[in-house]
Amino acid sequence: MVWLTNPQFFKGFTSNLKKALPCIKIADEENIPLLRSLGDEAQDPTQLATSLRNYILTCCLKGISLSVHDNPIDSEAINHSDLVSVEERIYTEKDLFREELNLQNTTTKKHEFKDYTPKIFAAIRQLQGLSPDDYLKSFNATTFFDILTNQKFSEGKSGSFMCFTPDNQYLIKTITAEESRLLRKKMIKFYDYFKSNRSSYLLKFYGSYKVVMPNRHYVYLAVMSNVFSCTTQKIRERYDIKGSCINRGGKHDYDKKSLGLDLDFINVRQSLRLPHHHKEFIIHQLQRDAEFLQSLNIMDYSLLIGVHENTDDQQQQQEQQITNAQSPDQSPSQSSSTPSPSSLSSSSSTLHSSNNYIVKTPPPNYGRLISSDNKEIYYIGIIDILQLYDFSKKQERFLKIYFTRKDGKGISAAPPDFYKERFMNRMNQIIGEIYYV
Structure with a gap:
């Protein structure tokens, strides 16, 4: 994760971005501020780190929306074989930015969003009474980036970060490769446990993802519950x-x-x-x-x-x-x-x-x-x-x-x-x- 503040990485990143998207026409630049700011080589490393973080979140929000729509859960037909039938789903740049970019004549697949064990996480969300529509309201990109400049990020020494959704219900956090593997391997056990322990105090995970950038750098993220989501008051x-x-x-x-x-x-x-x-x-x-x-x-x-x-x-x-x-x-x-x-x-x-x-x-x-x-x-x-x-x-x-x-x-x-x-x-x-x- 040290690449988040590495100037050499950003130089290569913006170069690769321009090479990957030479023939792409952006329908509305104002709707993609992250891609616009990433192309500005005049920014200092701190600004670029912020832009990259925002770009990662943009991919994440797009991917979450696609994942929820692509993985409906039938409450009457949930079984283990169905839940583990899809280990991962890969969304390409064309999938993520279909509405913003004109990609009809390009086959580039430089940007990827990997959605791990999506059906298991969808089943866990259902157990918690979260409808797809209500869940996606928390990840509305327009609302999210309206408050993003006022969002106080918590950043780790390695460049990791975490932030809350605008409604304070969920937390988006970078995780390690080891933590990501654990989620993939053990999530079905968490589902079984939550199914028989509805009053569990364990943190709930609602999604596990991997965002891959043009130069093949990547970051793992997870969406989880916020312990303090039930209050709008400041915790004393x-x-x-x-x-x-x-x-x-x-x-x-x-x-x-x-x-x-x-x-x-x-x-x-x-x-x-x-x-x-x-x-x-x-x-x-x-x-x-x-x-x-x-x-x-x-x-x-x-x-x-x-x-x-x-x-x-x-x-x-x-x-x-x-x-x-x-x-x-x-x-x-x-x-x-x-x-x-x-x-x-x-x-x-x-x-x-x-x-x-x-x-x-x-x-x-x-x-x-x-x-x-x-x-x-x-x-x-x-x-x-x-x-x-x-x-x-x-x-x-x-x-x-x-x-x-x-x-x-x-x-x-x-x-x-x-x-x-x-x-x-x-x-x-x-x-x-x-x-x-």
């Missing part, structure tokens, strides 16, 4: 909780403006203030999620927590929501004492009948919780779920224990079984309020 506090304690904050006074880690949370809050029956439900589901990740040899995941105040309007909305969730023959006291997801999920939930009581089907980005004193709202979800306990992690653990003399129980790199146990100990500490010495 954010915490990333792994269960480990070495290099996990706590050395300085936490100002609540940056992302807090395990020890910051313990020093500032100690626990989340939740009703007892809610705690039981959450701990049980987190246990199931952690066991599933362990079965896939995955570790290094964490619980992302967001906190903001519950305003008077929100409190009234929550009370109305709970009232609407009650079945006709259920009293308020009976409803409030039922340890089901009905009092945990947001107002966008749908209702269905199960075992003679009403249960809300958790919406996408499930995890909106009201504190026991009704003064705060918490948002939680398990993120960073694509790290296998592979050779590099085993090597990291070995070096930290035997060369830097770190405590093996406190470092993040740990075998999946031990990682799960330590993670759940911390969950019981901050959610179940069972404290460990």
